[in-house]
Amino acid sequence: MAFAAFGSSAAPVEQAPRKKSxxxxxxxxxxxxxxxxxxLTPFVSLILTSLxxxxxxxxxxxxxxxxxxxxxxxxxxQYWPHFLRAFGYALVATFFALVISYPLAYFIxxxxxxWPLLQALMLTLVIAPFFISFLLRxxxxxxxxxxxxxxxxxxxxxxxxxxxxxxxxxAFSVIFGLTYNFIPFMTLPIYTNLERLDTRYLEAGADxxxxxxxxxxxxxxPLSMPGIVSGTLLTFIPASGDFINAxxxxxxxxxxxxVGNAIEANFLNLLNYxxxxxxSVILMALILVIVGIYVKRSGTEDLL
Amino acid sequence: MAAGTFAEAGADxxxxxxxxxxxxxxxxxxxxxxxPAGSFFALLGPSGCGKTTTLRLVAGLEQPTAGRILIxxxxxxxxxxxxxxxxxxxxxxxLFPHMTxxxxxxxxxxxxxxxxxxxxxxxxxxxxxxxHLASRKPQQLSGGQQQRVALARAVVNRPALLLLDEPLGxxxxxxxxxxxLELKTIQNEVGLTFLHVTHDxxxxxxxxxxxxxxxxxxIEQMGAPEELxxxxxxxxxxxxxxxxxxxxxxxxxSSGATxxxxxxxxxxxxxxxxxxxxxxxxxxxxxxxxxxxxTTAPKKAAGLNILGPGRVTDVSFSGxxxxxxxxxxxxxxVSVFAQNMVFGPxxxxxxxxxxxxxxxxxxxxxDEPEPGPKFASDTDTRTIAVQTRDxxxxxxxxx
Numbered sequence: 296m297a298f299a300a301f302g303s304s305a306a307p308v309e310q311a312p313r314k315k316s317x318x319x320x321x322x323x324x325x326x327x328x329x330x331x332x333x334x335l336t337p338f339v340s341l342i343l344t345s346l347x348x349x350x351x352x353x354x355x356x357x358x359x360x361x362x363x364x365x366x367x368x369x370x371x372x373q374y375w376p377h378f379l380r381a382f383g384y385a386l387v388a389t390f391f392a393l394v395i396s397y398p399l400a401y402f403i404x405x406x407x408x409x410w411p412l413l414q415a416l417m418l419t420l421v422i423a424p425f426f427i428s429f430l431l432r433x434x435x436x437x438x439x440x441x442x443x444x445x446x447x448x449x450x451x452x453x454x455x456x457x458x459x460x461x462x463x464x465x466a467f468s469v470i471f472g473l474t475y476n477f478i479p480f481m482t483l484p485i486y487t488n489l490e491r492l493d494t495r496y497l498e499a500g501a502d503x504x505x506x507x508x509x510x511x512x513x514x515x516x517p518l519s520m521p522g523i524v525s526g527t528l529l530t531f532i533p534a535s536g537d538f539i540n541a542x543x544x545x546x547x548x549x550x551x552x553x554v555g556n557a558i559e560a561n562f563l564n565l566l567n568y569x570x571x572x573x574x575s576v577i578l579m580a581l582i583l584v585i586v587g588i589y590v591k592r593s594g595t596e597d598l599l
Numbered sequence: 600m601a602a603g604t605f606a607e608a609g610a611d612x613x614x615x616x617x618x619x620x621x622x623x624x625x626x627x628x629x630x631x632x633x634x635p636a637g638s639f640f641a642l643l644g645p646s647g648c649g650k651t652t653t654l655r656l657v658a659g660l661e662q663p664t665a666g667r668i669l670i671x672x673x674x675x676x677x678x679x680x681x682x683x684x685x686x687x688x689x690x691x692x693x694l695f696p697h698m699t700x701x702x703x704x705x706x707x708x709x710x711x712x713x714x715x716x717x718x719x720x721x722x723x724x725x726x727x728x729x730x731h732l733a734s735r736k737p738q739q740l741s742g743g744q745q746q747r748v749a750l751a752r753a754v755v756n757r758p759a760l761l762l763l764d765e766p767l768g769x770x771x772x773x774x775x776x777x778x779x780l781e782l783k784t785i786q787n788e789v790g791l792t793f794l795h796v797t798h799d800x801x802x803x804x805x806x807x808x809x810x811x812x813x814x815x816x817x818i819e820q821m822g823a824p825e826e827l828x829x830x831x832x833x834x835x836x837x838x839x840x841x842x843x844x845x846x847x848x849x850x851x852x853s854s855g856a857t858x859x860x861x862x863x864x865x866x867x868x869x870x871x872x873x874x875x876x877x878x879x880x881x882x883x884x885x886x887x888x889x890x891x892x893x894t895t896a897p898k899k900a901a902g903l904n905i906l907g908p909g910r911v912t913d914v915s916f917s918g919x920x921x922x923x924x925x926x927x928x929x930x931x932x933v934s935v936f937a938q939n940m941v942f943g944p945x946x947x948x949x950x951x952x953x954x955x956x957x958x959x960x961x962x963x964x965x966d967e968p969e970p971g972p973k974f975a976s977d978t979d980t981r982t983i984a985v986q987t988r989d990x991x992x993x994x995x996x997x998x
Contacts, residue, residue, distance in 0.1 A: 496693055499695070504681050504682075507681075520697075
């Protein structure tokens with residue numbers, strides 16, 4: 296199962312003869328109760344809502360229990376570009392986050408091993424953005440990238456940006472925001488993995504005629520696969536459901552709306568609860584399928 | 600080495616004035632060493648003596664502070680490890696955990712684009728009798744099996760020089776013997792040069808043509824195993840390779856073919872050609888198995904050294920032989936190994952005995968007699984290793 300990707304990489308330990316299995320159940324009970332109350336119940340409610348139909352001659356936002364499966368077809372028809380953008384942006388952002396985070400994590404986890412102080416400092420810097428609200432940071436980027444800022448002037452002067460171009464409200468700024476916001480989620484799992492990387496394997500690679508680049512692709516990357524899988528999942532899943540970066544108040548515009556924005560709009564503005572619920576269910580199902588295929592294909596099951 | 604081809608024969612290894620300093624201490628000091636092509640060379644020493652560092656320098660995993668390394672006459676000092684015609688069997692095995700045993704063995708062959716890597720890997724695995732486990736992952740093997748895979752992974756590349764870092768450490772005695780024989784067979788068959796690093800003196804002696812005993816970053820003595828054992832030049836070698844009884848005294852005469860050393864009032868003779876120094880305070884020694892126990896005072900004879908009387912303080916029966924500890928007043932404890940030609944020990948604890956040995960069996964050491972305890976009776980390698988380590992640590996602290 297996809298969620299196993301976040302589990303420990305330890306091999307299954309042989310079970311001791313289980314005598315007092317009730318203790319385990321007692322300890323599990325709060326967690327199970329929590330899940331039942333705050334995950335299972337809303338989930339069932341969400342599915343039920345997604346099938347509701349408007350009350351005849353009722354007010355806006357009045358719905359009754361029904362089995363209106365057409366809701367799904369309607370939202371797909373109406374919002375398929377939003378779904379496409381959501382997964383497209385999330386994919387690109389995940390890719391860039393990986394490209395930026397891997398060397399960073401490698402430096403902190405392997406190269407900086409000799410200097411624990413530098414290691415601690417860099418880790419703190421990776422986590423530091425969490426000290427400031429996610430919304431504030433995204434707004435700050437909006438400020439930095441909006442028209443009439445030195446950055447935009449410079450880009451226009453260099454003809455990278457056309458004279459009438461903007462940075463905010465474009466796919467670029469949305470992907471930039473997503474990448475920026477999820478870099479710590481990518482860096483930390485890869486770092487924890489690389490930090491345990493036994494450099495003797497790299498020596499063995501060099502001893503067996505592998506160039507440093509070959510050793511990297513044949514030894515280091517496969518060994519850090521669990522970290523890469525965790526990091527990409529921790530980035531891709533929330534990024535594809537994100538509705539902050541792409542919203543017009545932040546880095547996006549009407550042309551960059553993702554499915555998260557559509558769900559938000561339907562729930563809060565249009566009061567079309569069934570459509571919002573149907574989109575949520577579709578988003579969840581698609582993510583599950585994509586992640587399932589990914590974990591299967593990345594061949595990390597036996598490393599998990 | 601050109602891609603796609605194997606080394607056809609072993610290569611000479613030459614170390615010239617190698618020095619390796621780590622921050623805070625010197626691991627190797629001005630080491631010169633030549634290992635002829637096709638030989639099985641063992642570097643023997645306690646942990647921390649610099650032998651593993653030497654190996655890593657040859658493999659290219661460390662850079663020497665000074666000096667040059669030549670393999671087959673070519674200077675490889677600045678050559679990257681992956682370009683050296685050298686393979687290592689690591690002490691930690693370092694088998695890639697994400698690959699099957701077969702892929703591990705084929706790794707080096709693939710990198711060098713040698714034809715039929717899997718076929719050759721299977722062949723190498725058959726050599727170490729593990730072909731039936733080829734599709735397993737390394738973690739699913741026992742320590743001994745992993746070690747054999749590591750060996751196969753190195754040998755399959757037919758390197759001109761094979762480096763072995765304590766390769767048999769994790770094996771039980773029976774498998775160890777088997778692997779020793781196999782290694783020796785492989786070496787004979789393919790004629791490669793083997794450099795074997797170990798702290799196990801028995802392993803070094805049974806397998807190597809030449810043994811170099813290393814201590815504190817320097818080679819104390821080098822030679823054929825028999826030569827090292829029969830004629831150690833320093834107290835360290837005398838005690839590291841087997842056990843020795845060492846006595847310190849003053850040379851009273853050095854006329855004729857022998858020197859006469861007075862130890863606690865007794866005159867002991869050592870052949871001149873077996874003694875490193877012929878005057879002053881010297882340390883002489885004799886192997887415990889060369890000593891004979893007598894329950895009555897033996898007659899003085901030419902060519903015979905006599906010590907005694909002393910008292911037997913300990914008798915330990917070890918099957919093939921019995922080890923006696925004899926305390927001789929003024930001389931200290933002396934160990935004697937006696938073959939068990941009759942049932943049980945010949946003398947019991949507390950018995951009064953004399954020990955004798957043929958003059959030809961004695962040897963004289965090069966070291967200046969050290970102050971403090973003259974006779975290191977505790978001669979097992981572990982104690983020496985610990986002692987050496989403590990001394991090294993003390994040295995580091997002073998520095």
